[in-house]
Amino acid sequence: MPELPDVEAFRHYLHSRVLRQRIESVDVAAPGLIMGGDPKTLLRALRGAVLLSTHRHGKYLFLEIDRGGWLLLHFGMTGYPVVDANKQRPSDRARLRIRFANGHSFSYFDPRKLGRIGIVDDVAEFIRSRNLGPDVLSVTEDLFKERLKKKATGAKAALMDQHVLAGIGNVYADEILFQARLSPLARLSGVKSPTWRTLYRATRKVLSRAIEVRANPMSLPRTYLLHHRERNGRCPRCGRSLQTMKVGGRTTYYCPRDQRKAA
């Protein structure tokens, strides 16, 4: 499920594979995924154009179009990009396919159709209009604290709120809280400085480490909680049974012994 590290891996992949090539044709197989709902806008913006650069904000990926505007990609829960998909898998399952004049292609797959694609004039304006928080990897410790402490909800709900900080989803929120030894329900409003430092550092460490391994969980240490998100999963630190609960409708794994509720 694409969170910040996954989207950063997608960005890196597309940055090296789809820039500076003339777009020959665009095929929108799933119009329902288009933001604003009009495939014509997408076709008009992309046909004959060239992609110039990439940008990521939270879980959103943007590809700059030479004639102006940006192609926006959001991957929902099951989305992913593939270059030259027709050589490896049935391309007719792609929700969006872009063919380049040089024979290469870009496909956007999303089995569950929870992602979104669209054209935006300006990235900063899009972020403002959606009221998205700053990208979580771009903030200082002070800003991190300032944004999060305003939330009256539990720590996990606050970390996952894209309006507070953009980029953290369900799996990495659990991981960060596990490594910071904080309960998903801990209130952040009254947290003291050392705990803020711990939480900030855990956030940066987890996300940057995941980016280093191109968001492939198999390459992350076995001591990470994310390997143990399963029925009867055990805490990699103390070996006790992990507990689950729902936070904002999402399944939350935590160790009741190692993750204290209060800060």
Next chain:
DNA sequence: AGGACGCCCTGTTCGC
């Protein structure tokens, strides 16, 4: 106002 919840969507897993 802001937090909790339902819905979208479909492939996979679960349980009887």
Next chain:
DNA sequence: TGCGAACAGGGCGTCC
């Protein structure tokens, strides 16, 4: 063994 139910969750709309 088979099949329907439950589950997975990012983001948004609705309701309280």
